Structures are given as structure tokens and as C-alpha cells.
Amino acid sequence: MGLETWGAACARWGQQKLLPWLLPESCRICAAPGAALCADCLRELPRLPADRCSWCALPVNDAGDCPVCSVEAPSYDYTFCPFVYTSPLAEAIRTWKFHDGLDWTRPLAKAWIDAWETPPPRPEALLPIPAHPARLRERGYNQAALLAHHWGRSYGVPVRDVLRRVRNTPHQVGGSRDQRRINLQSAFAVRGRLPAHVALVDDVMTTGSTAETLAQLLRQHGVARVDLWILARAL
Ligand SMILES: [Zn+2]
Ligand SMILES: [Zn+2]
Numbered sequence: 001m002g003l004e005t006w007g008a009a010c011a012r013w014g015q016q017k018l019l020p021w022l023l024p025e026s027c028r029i030c031a032a033p034g035a036a037l038c039a040d041c042l043r044e045l046p047r048l049p050a051d052r053c054s055w056c057a058l059p060v061n062d063a064g065d066c067p068v069c070s071v072e073a074p075s076y077d078y079t080f081c082p083f084v085y086t087s088p089l090a091e092a093i094r095t096w097k098f099h100d101g102l103d104w105t106r107p108l109a110k111a112w113i114d115a116w117e118t119p120p121p122r123p124e125a126l127l128p129i130p131a132h133p134a135r136l137r138e139r140g141y142n143q144a145a146l147l148a149h150h151w152g153r154s155y156g157v158p159v160r161d162v163l164r165r166v167r168n169t170p171h172q173v174g175g176s177r178d179q180r181r182i183n184l185q186s187a188f189a190v191r192g193r194l195p196a197h198v199a200l201v202d203d204v205m206t207t208g209s210t211a212e213t214l215a216q217l218l219r220q221h222g223v224a225r226v227d228l229w230i231l232a233r234a235l
Contacts, residue, residue: 037107046084057081075215081230082115109150124195125160129202148201164189199227206234
């Protein structure tokens with residue numbers, strides 16, 4: 001490719017990809033001028049079906065049962081998660097996490113709030129699920145904490161920084177399910193007293209095993225009700 005063609009390619013790339021990122025007043029998904037997440041893109045964010053499990057937010061089967069929770073009930077009480085972790089939301093979340101996309105926090109947090117006709121019941125505290133220390137060093141921020149602070153301000157719920165990762169979670173290879181659970185549980189610690197009703201906050205829920213572990217731990221610390229406030233659920 002000649003120098004001129006390179007220049008043209010760079011200019012085109014800049015116009016298509018870079019410009020929308022540099023101008024904060026354009027939609028991060030479609031580049032339409034206006035809000036960071038335009039009304040059209042907000043409407044089209046991939047949503048979980050209304051018929052979903054109140055425990056874990058997975059779509060229920062034809063019989064109305066959750067394929068996971070009907071086998072074993074989780075230790076948390078409700079999952080409030082409106083979106084599916086898929087395109088274009090998945091790319092948005094990855095950009096937010098890995099590419100210094102701090103200005104994504106507001107539109108994503110707001111999209112979650114706008115998704116509810118009736119807001120979720122107010123817990124007494126929001127607890128962001130802590131990031132691995134190594135990842136925190138790498139990124140400089142924990143997106144779960146960013147969400148928690150935004151939602152906490154919006155709903156008037158205090159954010160409590162009481163959960164700690166005490167060591168990096170070991171690789172979940174081999175061992176019984178119970179053993180894996182114990183391994184995972186020892187990766188977290190609770191510092192300080194907790195109210196009776198809390199909500200754990202995270203950006204993405206995949207298997208739910210971290211939430212399950214933390215819910216068990218919180219119950220051991222006297223918490224009576226554990227909700228999950230999650231932005232997007234992997235299916
Ligand atoms: Zn848009
Ligand atoms: Zn379920």
C-alpha cells in the first residue's frame with residue numbers, strides 16, 4: 001500500500017472510529033450526534049425476556065421453570081438485570097472495562113435505571129463486587145464500584161466498600177463443586193458491619209458463582225436479604 005493510500009485509510013479510520021470517540025456529544029454505538037448513548041441505541045439494547053427467573057434472571061423454560069435454580073436454589077434472593085451480555089452492549093462494556101472508557105459509566109448506569117418501570121426495592125446498602133487487585137491496578141477503576149456509586153446517588157442508597165478480595169481466585173480446575181465453593185469463598189473477606197438488606201453490584205453476571213459465594217458469605221455475616229443489581233447477564 002502506497003503512502004498516499006495509507007494516509008487516506010488513516011483519515012477514513014479517524015473519521016469513522018476516532019472522531020466519535022473524541023467528541024463526547026455523539027452516541028458511542030452509532031455515532032449519532034447527541035447523548036453518549038442515543039435514544040435509538042438505548043431502545044435497542046439487547047434485553048432479557050420478561051419471562052425470566054426472579055432469582056438469577058435467566059429466561060425460564062416453557063414450563064415456567066429456571067433451568068438452573070429449579071435444580072438448586074441460589075443463596076441470593078433476586079437478580080435485577082434487564083440486559084443480555086451480547087452485541088452491541090457487550091462491546092460497550094468491554095470498551096468501558098479495557099480501554100479507559102470511563103465516560104461510558106453514566107450512559108450504561110442510566111440505561112439500567114431507565115429499564116425499570118418500577119424501580120427495584122431499595123436495599124439498605126449497595127456492595128460493589130471487588131475486582132481482582134491485579135485488574136484494578138491495570139485499569140485503575142472497578143466498574144462495579146462506578147455503577148454502585150451512580151445507582152447509589154440516583155436511589156439514595158449508601159455504597160459500602162466492605163468486600164475484599166484477599167487473594168486471587170485459584171483456577172477452578174478439578175475438585176468437587178463444594179470444594180470449588182470453599183476455595184472461592186476463601187478468596188473474599190467482609191470488613192465491617194452490614195445491614196439486613198443489601199444488593200451486590202456488578203457489571204456482568206456469567207455463571208453467577210461469584211454472586212453465590214458472596215451471598216453465602218454475607219448470610220454468614222447476618223445479612224437477611226441479598227439482591228443482585230447487574231447490568232448484563234451472559235446467556
Ligand atoms: Zn446511537
Ligand atoms: Zn434462575
